[in-house]
Amino acid sequence: MTTSVDVVVIGGGQSGLAAGYHLRRLGLDFAILDAEAGAGGAWQHAWESLHLFSPAAYSSLPGRPMPVQAGEVYPDASHVIGYLTAYEQRYELPIHRPVRVQGVHRDGQLLRAETDSGTWRTRAVISATGTWWRPFLPAVPGRAAFRGRQLHTVEYRSPRDFAGQRVVVVGGGNSGAQIAADLAYTSDLTWVTQRPARFLADDIDGRALFDAATARRRALDAGTTDTGGVASLGDIVAVPPVREARDAGLLKASPMFTRLTTNSVEWSDGTSTAADSVIWCTGFRPALSHLAPLGLRGPRGHIPTTGTRAVGEPRLHLLGYGDWTGPASATLIGVGRPARDAARDIAELLDVPTRGSGRAART
Structure with a gap:
């Protein structure tokens, strides 16, 4: 089966939903392909005690504030999953799951996403698969010999x-x-x-980290002194x-x-x-194997970007992988702005008349 849309978003976690919100708001024809069986992205697989770094009011996707969780200053993972589930329902985002994208290919004037349930032909792709699915393990001597x-x-x-x-x-x-x-x-x-x-100092949470990441990006873009960003705080x-x-x-x-x-x-x-x-607890690498057919991989496994747009393929945007795809873009509060910019850039590239508002404008 082959399906055609203007934009394919790969990944239905927080970054994919933020992209969907802005694509819907602009009136673009799009689909979100999510490998998970249910809503919530990587939050579904978090450890039991995991909580956000920020209060609910500072952990929201565009358009809808996260409700406060009773008895908690910092919401837990189950609350985040509930919020993301309600978010995609509220904005009637066209999510197809479970659909695993096996590869994105150039196909003349289009891009072609091959999946385990069919082919999607599209004019642009937003990759929002995150890093959770590619854990990093260091090459420490003796690791293979350990019997525990x-x-x-x-x-x-x-x-x-x-x-x-x-x-x-x-x-x-x-x-x-x-x-x-x-x-x-x-x-x-x-x-x-x-x-x-x-x-970090006890009174610093995700709010301050987002501000620090944003200030660093602005300084770098302006060619002024690097503020050090989040790393300067701890x-x-x-x-x-x-x-x-x-x-x-x-x-x-x-x-x-x-x-x-x-x-x-x-x-x-x-x-x-x-x-x-x-x-x-040694971190992650960007999960980008589905983009390998495009031949864009650069240093450290990253795909070079200008903002969220891939330098070597202007029809591709990367969203939510870290500061290199937008300040604090791997966070709930930080992904909204680069998602908006990616959606606007795609609308301009495709020369698609946009509504400027629509169903996603409800709050």
Whole structure:
């Protein structure tokens, strides 16, 4: 089966929904192809205790504020899933799921998205698949020899699974700190980081991080001094569970070990710690394999972009992969502006008359 639309959006998580909102608002003919069986994107696969860094009012997609979650300053993952579900229903976004895009190809004047359920021919593509589906594991000596359990952030669910175990958590970012805090009370925890853990001030949350990322992008675009952005503030947001574990003396980071053995981790000075499990909170890479047929991949696996538009293929936009596709574009609050810019750019490229308003204008 072959279907034709003006725009195909690949990914139905927060970035895909933000793109859909603006495409709907402009009156473009589009479809969102989502590999998931249900709404919520990667939030469906988060660990049980995960909460946002920001209050609901500062965690909203364009057009509809996120409702406050009763009893919570920072909403949890289930609340985010409910919000995203209601969002796509409210704006009647044309989402097709589960549909997995296997490859995007040039097809004369069009692009062609080959999926596991048919072919989509389109004049433009917005790729919004994020990074959750491509976890990164570092090449640490001895990793293959370790006989205990190894898992990445994407596989972690609850401290119940590790009660009484000797657990090593690797990673000095937010995921590493939050999972370490989660395990600190019920496991024999060793938390290791590549560099000394850098906690942000307790009163800094996602609101300040978004402002810092935006200010840095504006400075770079203007050719003025780099402000340093979020990295200048620290690496770890002191959300309440992290703050509590830290203040209780349960969250102390050790330097990164140099190798694993069959049942332990070892440092360069010869000291070692026995381990039953190692949890790698070592980040992600952009999930872009579906774009490989276009031959656009650049340094570090990124596709060079101007704003969200691919330099080597003006019919392709990338949305929500990190600051290189828009300041704070991998966050709920940050993705709205680059999604708007991508939709407007596509409308101009396609020379499609736009309404400027429409069903997506409801709030």
